[in-house]
Each structure stands twice: as structure tokens, then as C-alpha cells.
Amino acid sequence: MKEKPLNQPISATNGKQMLKMRELAEATGVKKPTILFYIKEGLLPAPVKTSPNVAFYPFSFVERINLIRKLQDQHRLSLTRIKEILLQKDSGKEIAPLIEMHDTIYGRGDSVKIDKETFCKQTGLNARQVKEAKKAKLLIPLQEDSFDSEDLALGNLLHQIFELGLSLKEITYYSKLGQKIVNEEMKIHERLIQGTDIDKAIMLTLDLSRIARVMRGYVIDRLFQQAAGRQKILSQPDEEQMEENRR
Numbered sequence: 001m002k003e004k005p006l007n008q009p010i011s012a013t014n015g016k017q018m019l020k021m022r023e024l025a026e027a028t029g030v031k032k033p034t035i036l037f038y039i040k041e042g043l044l045p046a047p048v049k050t051s052p053n054v055a056f057y058p059f060s061f062v063e064r065i066n067l068i069r070k071l072q073d074q075h076r077l078s079l080t081r082i083k084e085i086l087l088q089k090d091s092g093k094e095i096a097p098l099i100e101m102h103d104t105i106y107g108r109g110d111s112v113k114i115d116k117e118t119f120c121k122q123t124g125l126n127a128r129q130v131k132e133a134k135k136a137k138l139l140i141p142l143q144e145d146s147f148d149s150e151d152l153a154l155g156n157l158l159h160q161i162f163e164l165g166l167s168l169k170e171i172t173y174y175s176k177l178g179q180k181i182v183n184e185e186m187k188i189h190e191r192l193i194q195g196t197d198i199d200k201a202i203m204l205t206l207d208l209s210r211i212a213r214v215m216r217g218y219v220i221d222r223l224f225q226q227a228a229g230r231q232k233i234l235s236q237p238d239e240e241q242m243e244e245n246r247r
Contacts, residue, residue, distance in 0.1 A: 018048060018056035028065040035065065043068055043083055075099055076106045076142060088198075097202045104209045106142070112149040119147040123155030125162075133158055136168050137175035185212050 025032050038044045044064060047055040064086070071077045071085065081102060089095045120126060125133075133139035139158065141151050161171065189208055193201040 018058055019061070020056065024057045024061055024065075027062045028069075030065055030069065035061075038065065038068065041079055041083065043079065043086060071099070074108060075102055076108070076148075077102055078142075093198075097199065101202050101205050101209075104206050107150075112147075112152060114147050114152070116145045116147070119152065119155060122152060124159040125155055129158070129162070130155075132168055136172050137179070138168060138171065181216065 019027065021032055021035070024035060028035075035044070039046060044061060047057045049055045068082055068086075071082045072079075077085070085095050085098050088098060114122070116127065116130060120130060130139065134141070139151065139154055141147050147155070185208070189205065192204050192208070196204065
């Protein structure tokens with residue numbers, strides 16, 4: 001039986017040999033600076049230090065880092081939200097409802113993750129237009145200067161809007177009125193979840209998110225359809241003009 005190095009400790013929880021940073025990075029595909037950042041932010045516990053400059057990491061870090069990456073990439077969760085989920089997991093609570101709640105709100109992540117330069121090339125927008133659209137809250141990437149498929153679709157739409165000769169100022173009513181709608185939704189949400197336990201709060205959030213999506217789409221589309229039905233696209237010629245044309 002191969003003897004384990006004396007300077008490489010064994011985990012007390014599962015009896016597995018702890019990992020060096022290089023080994024942990026290789027096992028997870030995550031670079032050292034990112035792992036150290038996770039530790040700093042409290043997403044990972046502190047390592048076992050055998051000397052001021054030597055640290056070892058439990059094998060359980062591999063599973064935890066993989067979960068963090070999955071929550072980031074597939075479920076579009078911020079590190080702040082991921083930390084909340086990990087705290088729930090550490091306390092022995094089921095995290096699936098929390099993940100479902102975030103999927104309902106943010107949607108599942110996709111494979112499209114492009115930087116600003118690529119975003120500009122694919123949409124035809126320039127850096128100034130992207131900056132102004134973000135300032136007007138008409139382009140709202142979930143991560144700073146990282147764009148997904150929804151951002152890309154909106155960027156292409158903005159390019160079309162500019163081609164029509166419209167300015168951002170003319171369409172900022174979408175973000176202004178949208179913010180008012182969201183503020184009212186948040187008031188209702190806060191009132192209903194106040195004083196409830198986390199399981200009840202999650203269920204309420206899921207229900208309210210689904211209701212909000214349907215109401216926004218239905219009411220605004222139907223109001224638009226009614227207004228479009230009242231609007232004359234082509235003016236009808238009067239009777240005298242029609243008679244003149246027949247002559």
C-alpha cells in the first residue's frame with residue numbers, strides 16, 4: 001500500500017487525502033485566483049494550513065466548486081445568491097426550491113457569453129451606443145460587460161431601432177414605466193412574504209413571478225392591440241376625391 005506524504009493531511013470527514021491548490025485547480029478546471037476569491041467571499045471555508053505558506057483543501061471542495069460553477073453558468077445566479085444557497089445547504093435544508101425560484105425569475109443560463117467587443121460586432125452597435133443604452137436601462141446585462149442571448153437579441157433590436165431613425169430618448173418610456181411596474185410588484189411581494197418562513201417565501205415568490213410575467217405580457221399586448229385597432233394606417237380619401245379619381 002502506497003504511503004501518503006506525511007506533509008499532506010487527511011480529511012477528518014471522509015478520510016481522503018487533502019489537495020494542494022494545484023491539484024484542486026486541476027480537478028475543478030477553476031484557476032487559483034478564482035478559488036481564492038471564493039474563499040475570501042465566504043463561498044468556501046478556510047483551508048487547512050500546515051505552515052504560513054502551505055495550505056491544503058478538503059476533497060469536498062471539488063464538489064462545492066462544481067456546484068458554484070453550475071449555479072453561475074446554468075442558473076445565472078450571482079455570487080451573493082449562491083452564498084445564500086450554500087448557507088441553506090450547509091444548514092441541512094433542501095436547496096432545489098431556491099434554485100427553482102431563481103430559474104423562474106432569471107431563466108436558465110445559456111451557452112452565449114460574449115464580451116462587449118464581440119457584442120458590438122454581432123449587433124452592429126458601437127461602444128457609445130451600448131453605454132448609452134445601459135445608462136437608459138434599455139440594455140440590462142446581468143453581468144457587467146458580459147452579454148447573453150437575450151442581450152444579443154435586444155442589441156439587434158436596438159440596431160434596427162436606430163436604423164429607423166429613432167433615438168434612445170424616444171423609447172426610454174419602456175424602462176421608466178417598466179420600473180414603476182416592478183416597484184409595485186416588489187411592494188406586493190414584500191407585503192406577502194413578511195413574517196413567513198423561507199419555504200413559504202419561496203413558494204410565494206414563484207407564484208408572484210409567474211403571475212407578473214403573464215400580466216405584463218397580456219395587458220400590454222392587449223392595450224397595444226386595442227390602440228392599433230383604432231389607429232388609421234392609411235387615410236381614406238373622401239367621396240369627392242374618389243369621384244375626381246374616377247374621372
